Amino acid sequence: MTSPELPLAIFLMGPTAAGKTLLALSLHDALPVEIVSVDSSQVYRGMDIGTAKPTVSEQLRAPHRLIDIREPTQSYSAAEFCIDASREMAMITEQGKIPLLVGGTMFYFSALEFGLSDLPSGNLAIRSRISELAQQLGWPGMHKRLHDIDPVSATRIHPNDGRRIQRALEIYELTGQPPSKITDTRPGALLPYHIVKIALWPDDRQWLHRRIAGRFDSMLEQGFVEEVEQLRRRFDLNMNASSTRIVGYRQIHEYLTGKINYSQMREQAIAATRQFAKRQITWLRNYPAIQVIGTSKPLRTKECIDFLQKYMHH
Numbered sequence: 001m002t003s004p005e006l007p008l009a010i011f012l013m014g015p016t017a018a019g020k021t022l023l024a025l026s027l028h029d030a031l032p033v034e035i036v037s038v039d040s041s042q043v044y045r046g047m048d049i050g051t052a053k054p055t056v057s058e059q060l061r062a063p064h065r066l067i068d069i070r071e072p073t074q075s076y077s078a079a080e081f082c083i084d085a086s087r088e089m090a091m092i093t094e095q096g097k098i099p100l101l102v103g104g105t106m107f108y109f110s111a112l113e114f115g116l117s118d119l120p121s122g123n124l125a126i127r128s129r130i131s132e133l134a135q136q137l138g139w140p141g142m143h144k145r146l147h148d149i150d151p152v153s154a155t156r157i158h159p160n161d162g163r164r165i166q167r168a169l170e171i172y173e174l175t176g177q178p179p180s181k182i183t184d185t186r187p188g189a190l191l192p193y194h195i196v197k198i199a200l201w202p203d204d205r206q207w208l209h210r211r212i213a214g215r216f217d218s219m220l221e222q223g224f225v226e227e228v229e230q231l232r233r234r235f236d237l238n239m240n241a242s243s244t245r246i247v248g249y250r251q252i253h254e255y256l257t258g259k260i261n262y263s264q265m266r267e268q269a270i271a272a273t274r275q276f277a278k279r280q281i282t283w284l285r286n287y288p289a290i291q292v293i294g295t296s297k298p299l300r301t302k303e304c305i306d307f308l309q310k311y312m313h314h
Contacts, residue, residue: 013104017211039104209274212270212273
């Protein structure tokens with residue numbers, strides 16, 4: 001992987017609201033890179049505000065590949081992402097440019113770099129939490145939870161099969177992906193690139209929490225509720241569609257169907273986004289060979305460019 005003969009590829013990772021898009025645009029302005037999105041929610045057309053998709057002007061400044069490639073009623077798996085991203089990376093390299101893969105779907109990064117056959121190893125803390133909840137709700141109650149996030153897995157697993165229900169919920173907690181989306185197809189070879197991995201790291205968790213709340217309020221001002229209403233009208237989406245389970249969309253969907261009120265929707269969406277960011281940070285903590293850049297540093301763009309230029313001059 002570190003051979004100088006391999007072409008260079010850059011991974012820019014980080015939790016939601018950490019500032020990845022802004023940094024990616026600056027890198028695109030300064031370096032010969034082309035951006036590939038690594039985001040399982042930005043693949044959906046019409047889901048723009050709630051996925052924090054780059055704006056039209058940002059996309060004119062720096063086109064993002066692998067966004068707007070599915071309808072909200074369709075599914076998109078990590079295996080499909082690996083095929084699509086490998087193709088886009090090859091095209092970028094052929095043009096003499098460097099692929100810059102940007103996003104927060106950590107499982108996609110891992111699948112692309114290491115293949116898909118290795119499901120995440122067990123996490124004792126998550127498993128204990130699931131067991132405690134199972135004591136309250138019973139395994140049929142946990143099976144219902146599994147059905148909400150992954151109907152395909154739920155139909156394969158008996159409502160009393162505690163061990164398999166627990167493992168499926170654990171995989172979802174660890175990856176943010178429904179277990180049925182995680183296939184056992186490993187690409188024939190590891191990615192033929194020298195990969196430089198940069199992670200935006202929120203060294204002040206309160207800073208990230210403020211960013212998450214501020215960004216959600218900004219999304220509401222931009223018309224997030226109207227976006228979900230429009231999607232519901234166009235596609236008659238129900239809670240089984242992958243797209244309606246995305247953080248923010250799920251809570252607004254529940255608000256529009258009268259299950260919760262507006263302030264509950266806002267609170268629950270912000271809390272769910274914080275939980276999502278926590279899962280992303282857990283992945284990053286275990287991700288090998290990343291160069292960490294703290295988000296509290298105002299000069300991170302320059303630091304990043306200087307760091308990458310060393311590799312480009314090799």
